[in-house]
Amino acid sequence: xxxxxxxxxxxxxxxxxxxxxxxxxxxxxxxxxxxxxxxxxxxxxxxxxxxxxxxxxxxxxxxxxxxxxxxxxxxxxxxxxxxxxxxxxxxxxxxxxxxxxxxxxxxxxxxxxxxxxxxxxxxxxxxxxxxxxxxxxxxxxxxxxxxxxxxxxxxxxxxxxxxxxxxxxxxxxxxxxxxxxxxxxxxxxxxxxxxxxxxxxxxxxxxxxxxxxxxxxxxxxxxxxxxxxxxxxxxx
Amino acid sequence: xxxxxxxxxxxxxxxxxxxxxxxxxxxxxxxxxxxxxxxxxxxxxxxxxxxxxxxxxxxxxxxxxxxxxxxxxxxxxxxxxxxxxxxxxxxxxxxxxxxxxxxxxxxxxxxxxxxxxxxxxxxxxxxxxxxxxxxxxxxxxxxxxxxxxxxxxxxxxxxxxxxxxxxxxxxxxxxxxxxxxxxxxxxxxxxxxxxxxxxxxxxxxxxxxxxxxxxxxxxxxxxxxxxxxxxxxxxxxxxxxxxxxxxxxxxxxxxxxxxxxxxxxxxxxxxxxxxxxxxxxxxxxxxxxxxxxxxxxxxxxxxxxxxxxx
Numbered sequence: 001x002x003x004x005x006x007x008x009x010x011x012x013x014x015x016x017x018x019x020x021x022x023x024x025x026x027x028x029x030x031x032x033x034x035x036x037x038x039x040x041x042x043x044x045x046x047x048x049x050x051x052x053x054x055x056x057x058x059x060x061x062x063x064x065x066x067x068x069x070x071x072x073x074x075x076x077x078x079x080x081x082x083x084x085x086x087x088x089x090x091x092x093x094x095x096x097x098x099x100x101x102x103x104x105x106x107x108x109x110x111x112x113x114x115x116x117x118x119x120x121x122x123x124x125x126x127x128x129x130x131x132x133x134x135x136x137x138x139x140x141x142x143x144x145x146x147x148x149x150x151x152x153x154x155x156x157x158x159x160x161x162x163x164x165x166x167x168x169x170x171x172x173x174x175x176x177x178x179x180x181x182x183x184x185x186x187x188x189x190x191x192x193x194x195x196x197x198x199x200x201x202x203x204x205x206x207x208x209x210x211x212x213x214x215x216x217x218x219x220x221x222x223x224x225x226x227x228x229x230x231x232x233x234x235x236x
Numbered sequence: 237x238x239x240x241x242x243x244x245x246x247x248x249x250x251x252x253x254x255x256x257x258x259x260x261x262x263x264x265x266x267x268x269x270x271x272x273x274x275x276x277x278x279x280x281x282x283x284x285x286x287x288x289x290x291x292x293x294x295x296x297x298x299x300x301x302x303x304x305x306x307x308x309x310x311x312x313x314x315x316x317x318x319x320x321x322x323x324x325x326x327x328x329x330x331x332x333x334x335x336x337x338x339x340x341x342x343x344x345x346x347x348x349x350x351x352x353x354x355x356x357x358x359x360x361x362x363x364x365x366x367x368x369x370x371x372x373x374x375x376x377x378x379x380x381x382x383x384x385x386x387x388x389x390x391x392x393x394x395x396x397x398x399x400x401x402x403x404x405x406x407x408x409x410x411x412x413x414x415x416x417x418x419x420x421x422x423x424x425x426x427x428x429x430x431x432x433x434x435x436x437x438x439x440x441x442x443x444x445x446x447x448x449x450x451x452x453x454x455x456x457x458x459x460x461x462x463x464x465x466x467x468x469x470x471x472x473x474x475x476x477x478x479x480x481x482x483x484x485x486x487x488x489x490x491x492x493x494x495x496x497x498x499x500x501x502x503x504x505x506x507x508x509x510x511x512x513x514x515x516x517x518x519x520x521x522x523x524x525x526x527x528x529x530x531x532x533x534x535x536x537x538x539x540x541x542x543x544x545x546x
Contacts, residue, residue: 054440080442092437096429105426106441153441 007032007157007188008053011063015045015052022048022057024212035179035189037199040209041235046192047089049209050159053190054079054086066157081109085155089162089192091146095135099126102134102145106153113154122178123148140171147178158182161192172198196234208233264395266516267509272401272470274508275408276302276463278501280485281492282412283459285500286419288489289432290452293343293354298460299482300362301331305464306473307369310380320383324465331461332454339453344446362479369475377472404466411462412501419497428452487530493543503541 008030015023038046055076066082120127123144164172193199208216308327312318346353382400389398419425492503515522
């Protein structure tokens with residue numbers, strides 16, 4: 001497996017839930033160490049794009065190449081083992097497990113994941129509440145747990161869905177710091193984000209989605225020039 | 237059970253086994269019967285709870301698999317000379333394999349349909365099995381000897397405890413207890429609990445959920461097979477033994493709360509004892525008391541004694 005170069009390459013991706021056709025031919029490439037966001041309104045297909053990469057949609061077609069491996073026909077449980085960590089929008093903290101059990105739950109997908117000590121150092125709240133039921137945590141703590149959980153597995157391609165949604169500014173700030181730190185370590189991150197102010201300073205590139213298409217690609221040094229365009233697409 | 241060794245106690249019984257007008261001999265005898273029935277209830281409802289938890293299937297074939305376990309033990313002994321102790325290991329494995337095939341080829345194709353379909357499917361399997369065994373072996377029941385090592389009994393202050401009956405209680409407790417421990421305290425159990433909540437995300441973490449589901453179904457049904465072997469020497473081996481006990485076990489699962497592992501075990505034992513006590517104090521109600529309990533629990537706490545409120 002190459003440590004540099006393309007981490008995710010998507011060509012002409014179509015995705016369906018039952019009869020409804022959600023993604024209409026997505027093309028996207030993400031390089032190693034990049035932090036890329038998917039921007040767009042609700043229902044534009046951003047979360048579905050992440051779920052399609054994880055093979056969590058009804059049906060999908062096209063090319064999804066992860067770390068050099070074609071995955072379009074791969075069963076869902078094998079995808080994580082390519083080094084992918086997925087954090088769903090609803091966070092997916094298990095109520096029947098305590099914080100530590102939640103943290104230890106996903107199997108390692110690579111050998112160099114963060115140690116539990118390191119994770120508790122980054123997220124001290126989790127250490128304090130390690131024996132609490134997972135869903136008793138505050139929204140922010142649950143989000144940290146959902147992030148910590150995939151960092152422990154050694155995943156180096158992160159798919160993060162709306163991680164700042166509904167969180168207090170101080171926690172959003174903390175998450176931004178964590179993302180910058182992960183990027184410095186060379187992790188590749190695909191971030192679905194509503195909060196443009198959170199994403200703009202830390203991301204390398206932005207894809208803008210609308211009605212299941214990618215309608216615009218914006219590099220970070222084009223942001224100022226394309227502000228008006230983005231505002232139109234995002235309706236801000 | 238009246239045996240010769242009772243006689244020395246009858247004398248003692250006249251003297252002190254009657255307190256407050258209650259015959260302690262008879263009472264402890266019924267308590268024992270209750271605990272034995274409760275042991276079977278616990279094993280069967282535990283299997284149902286495990287299967288319901290992960291697959292969301294109400295397995296109506298659980299009683300038929302219990303019957304199959306008893307018949308397999310009888311067939312193994314009479315056709316192949318396989319003794320009780322070997323059957324106690326081999327029969328649950330065989331039943332587990334049958335269950336795995338059922339899950340893979342019959343249940344999974346309809347897994348995404350309404351749960352009514354899987355209920356009808358398992359009900360159909362139960363009817364087919366019961367009909368098949370009635371056709372071949374008749375409905376009068378076959379005898380199965382208590383293994384030589386467990387013949388006889390032990391004298392206790394207020395009762396005579398047959399060894400085999402003690403074995404039923406002990407082995408059921410061991411099997412139920414270790415199953416509870418695996419599910420609640422180990423990593424594998426954490427996979428099961430988490431898979432119950434959000435199977436899709438577990439797949440996303442790289443866990444082969446369909447495989448775990450199949451094995452869980454196999455294990456849950458194997459528990460019924462184990463109970464069947466255990467039951468062969470005490471109840472007669474008959475095609476109806478499964479359908480008779482299953483109705484009660486369903487009531488117990490409802491009382492305990494669908495999908496609660498510890499709840500299924502405790503409620504199983506408890507309802508056995510309640511049934512036994514009723515047999516002593518008011519025998520006419522002993523076959524209905526569990527259903528009465530079910531009605532009361534449904535009225536007061538619809539999620540069951542140990543279930544989580546929806």
